[in-house]
Amino acid sequence: MPRHIPSLPLPLQITKISSSRSRRIITEHVPTTYSFQVTNYLQLKDAGFHACVTSPGFSVGGYNWQIAFYPDDEDGYTSLYLRYLGQATDVRAKCTVSVLGNDGQPPLVCRDTPEDVSPSELPGHLERMLRDGRCSDVTFRVGGRKFRAHRALLAARSPVFAKLFGPMPEKGTRRVVKVVDVEPAIFQILLHYIYTGSLPACHDEGGYDGMVMEHLLVAAGKYGLEKLKLMCEEELCRRIDEEALVTTNY
Structure with missing residues (x-):
């Protein structure tokens, strides 16, 4: 740069x-x-x-x-x-x-050797840490479900969480946060993105439905996750284009 x-x-x-x-x-x-x-x-x-x-x-x-x-x-x-x-x-x-x-003019980038593009192991390790809940120091109560997480990581990824948690507390203390305006399934996807930078795999043909993406877009805006907002907006726009094409062909 x-x-x-x-x-x-x-x-x-x-x-x-x-x-x-x-x-x-x-x-x-x-x-x-x-x-x-x-x-x-x-x-x-x-x-x-x-x-x-x-x-x-x-x-x-x-x-x-x-x-x-x-x-x-x-x-x-x-x-x-x-x-x-x-x-x-x-x-x-x-x-x-x-x-x-x-x-x-566009800058030129020259390398003597090819860039290493091997995938990082970090997202997988962070996903495992979220799933296991090891060393977690905060619990979210969403609907009838509980999600364990790590305040330091959440604060680093989201300015909203950083403001919510404030200074890190003494070691050994645990906080419980009740979330009332996000569905449990949407909050689980949100946490997965915060930890890994990607959405969890969806096994349904065509990916997540439009309603899920709309709710996820709202949640991303609530917690200040700009890249996730952009991902949701692009996916929703793509669906609009596909629907318009189908209507035109019909």
Whole structure:
């Protein structure tokens, strides 16, 4: 990653969905490019987890947007999100992000040897730790079920949990938290994502149904899990596209 990221061009395609007695989809192509300059990148990356830099609001296709840039996001990655600032619920956008160097060109990355892409064992170890509940120090009561977890890990992954737990207590103390606005099955999926960074395997053909993804999207927003929100939104948008295609063919 270069010291400075002069611009992040975002070619946007705005899609507006409308409904009548027969569902249809209308697509408007808006060839727009927006450049967002980020300076002092290294200093921003050292600012700490969840530090965010936002762009001024800008308009594309009559809708207002904003870029949210996280120099040091989850797992040490740099992340960028496109936020919709309006109130309408029938607007979607697709964008392509390009990272440019100081000379306005994409940076070149050269390696003498191929990069090691072997899968990490860490997600599997963390999943086992969640399943076994070993050394857990908090219990969640959700409906009629109990889930044991680890406050330090939850606080590191979610700003909401970090605020809820506050300073770490003395060793040997245990806390019980009652969750009243999330279904047990959804909370279990949420914990699995927090520990492993992925959703648990779904054995149903076609994956999780739309209702599960909608509830998971709400839970992800409640606990400040931006990447999980994005995963849910992309899956729901994909389903809308498939339904629109089926309706058109019919």
